[in-house]
Amino acid sequence: MAEKCLQGKLNRRDFLRALGTAGATTVLTSVTAQAAPSIGYLGTPASLTTDPPPGMKAVYLYTIGPGGNMNWQPGDAIKFLPPEKIPAGKAADTVAALPKTKLLEIYRTMYTTRKWENALKDNWIKGEIYGSWLMYAGQEAISSGVMAALNPNDYCTSTHRPAGHIVAKGTDLKKATAELYLRKTGISKGKGHRANITDPSVGFLGSNGIVGSAWFLAAGAAYSAMVRGSKQVAVAFGGDNAANQSYYFSAVRNATLFKLPVIFVIENNFQNVFTPMAVTVPTKQISDYTKGLDIPSLTVDGNDVTAVYAAAKVAVERARSGEGPTVIEGMTYRWYDHAMFGGTKTGEEGAFKLPYRTDSEVREWMARDPLVRYKVFLLERRFVTDIDLANVEQDAQQAIVAAFDFARASPAPDPQSGLEDVYIGGQPVTATQFFTA
Numbered sequence: 001m002a003e004k005c006l007q008g009k010l011n012r013r014d015f016l017r018a019l020g021t022a023g024a025t026t027v028l029t030s031v032t033a034q035a036a037p038s039i040g041y042l043g044t045p046a047s048l049t050t051d052p053p054p055g056m057k058a059v060y061l062y063t064i065g066p067g068g069n070m071n072w073q074p075g076d077a078i079k080f081l082p083p084e085k086i087p088a089g090k091a092a093d094t095v096a097a098l099p100k101t102k103l104l105e106i107y108r109t110m111y112t113t114r115k116w117e118n119a120l121k122d123n124w125i126k127g128e129i130y131g132s133w134l135m136y137a138g139q140e141a142i143s144s145g146v147m148a149a150l151n152p153n154d155y156c157t158s159t160h161r162p163a164g165h166i167v168a169k170g171t172d173l174k175k176a177t178a179e180l181y182l183r184k185t186g187i188s189k190g191k192g193h194r195a196n197i198t199d200p201s202v203g204f205l206g207s208n209g210i211v212g213s214a215w216f217l218a219a220g221a222a223y224s225a226m227v228r229g230s231k232q233v234a235v236a237f238g239g240d241n242a243a244n245q246s247y248y249f250s251a252v253r254n255a256t257l258f259k260l261p262v263i264f265v266i267e268n269n270f271q272n273v274f275t276p277m278a279v280t281v282p283t284k285q286i287s288d289y290t291k292g293l294d295i296p297s298l299t300v301d302g303n304d305v306t307a308v309y310a311a312a313k314v315a316v317e318r319a320r321s322g323e324g325p326t327v328i329e330g331m332t333y334r335w336y337d338h339a340m341f342g343g344t345k346t347g348e349e350g351a352f353k354l355p356y357r358t359d360s361e362v363r364e365w366m367a368r369d370p371l372v373r374y375k376v377f378l379l380e381r382r383f384v385t386d387i388d389l390a391n392v393e394q395d396a397q398q399a400i401v402a403a404f405d406f407a408r409a410s411p412a413p414d415p416q417s418g419l420e421d422v423y424i425g426g427q428p429v430t431a432t433q434f435f436t437a
């Protein structure tokens with residue numbers, strides 16, 4: 001068990017000193033305590049009771065107080081609460097100028113994302129689906145707003161939290177659902193699951209378990225589009241922590257250098273697994289990171305689809321006309337736990353009683369539901385009627401039910417198909433090579 005227990009208020013320097021004096025064979029089992037924010041984090045709260053591996057000692061660091069950035073305090077997510085209604089202004093006017101079909105298409109995308117993912121969650125909790133899932137709920141305005149500004153043949157690279165990107169890019173919902181059920185008919189033949197759903201036919205270059213990989217992949221796709229002169233645009237999605245990866249700076253810097261047609265979209269949900277932004281982000285906004293690059297780097301209300309769409313539209317025009325990249329940071333909030341469904345129940349929305357955030361914070365953000373805000377916007381301005389929305393919802397629900405029926409009725413992959421689509425030196429791999437390589 002722990003040989004050393006440091007408790008109380010620790011600043012970053014004391015934290016590092018404590019780690020240093022603990023020695024190289026120390027394993028840091030946990031630095032989180034109740035709702036108190038942590039300076040660093042390894043393991044889950046449950047690991048407080050876990051013994052370190054033999055030969056190692058544990059240091060339990062219970063930390064409170066801010067990190068190195070006085071702009072940010074734990075719990076600051078509340079300070080960024082958007083208004084409950086979408087405000088009047090340029091962004092709202094941009095969306096107001098769209099044809100009704102487009103307005104409803106955006107609503108359909110947001111609604112489908114929410115309901116499809118809710119169905120996934122409920123079926124996962126029932127034990128119908130295996131493996132891990134990371135909920136996107138609460139962030140739908142970002143994927144839906146950005147993708148509404150793209151052409152169907154533009155590219156998008158996604159993350160470990162892919163629901164919004166899968167749906168908004170137009171990936172086949174039946175095949176995506178079958179993939180999560182690990183069926184032969186899945187979009188990656190039942191071999192990819194959550195982190196490897198890819199649909200090149202709609203420019204969806206894949207969900208990805210490697211945090212921050214999307215920046216490079218989109219920059220690469222944009223480079224290819226530039227060389228081919230295809231006028232396609234690529235969009236990378238990533239979280240606040242993905243923007244802390246060194247890949248981010250490298251990708252944005254090179255994209256600026258080559259004036260690549262790429263847009264870097266940061267979905268800032270304040271949380272890096274269980275660590276709040278307050279102790280990981282050294283600037284006021286993540287968009288500040290790229291202020292020195294002379295490219296547009298802006299922060300928008302990520303729960304307002306009109307704000308996201310308007311920003312993305314300008315960025316897409318800029319990219320397509322050869323002027324180079326844009327960074328868009330959308331402030332938003334994830335309603336669920338980092339991964340899976342702790343703190344939630346079947347049929348209920350949101351996850352509560354989690355040790356690293358307060359329920360009131362979650363409820364305040366849920367009261368700014370991007371889907372509800374957009375629905376109210378459409379109705380109050382009389383752009384659509386209740387009947388229009390009800391028709392879209394019914395149609396979307398039917399598509400979701402059909403997707404789950406398709407997945408459940410589909411066969412599992414044949415065991416021998418495990419070797420299909422695997423290559424060595426450009427040649428299909430043989431069983432002998434596979435098992436001896």
Ligand SMILES: Cc1ncc(C[n+]2csc(CCOP(=O)(O)OP(=O)(O)O)c2C)c(N)n1
Binds near residue numbers: 160210211212239241
């Ligand atoms: C390169 C890499 N480092 C670490 C991880 C472990 N990991 C998975 S999700 C995650 C947090 C990502 O946070 P953020 O980018 O803010 O996205 P969010 O989960 O908040 O949507 C981490 C560190 C990983 N998958 N890949």
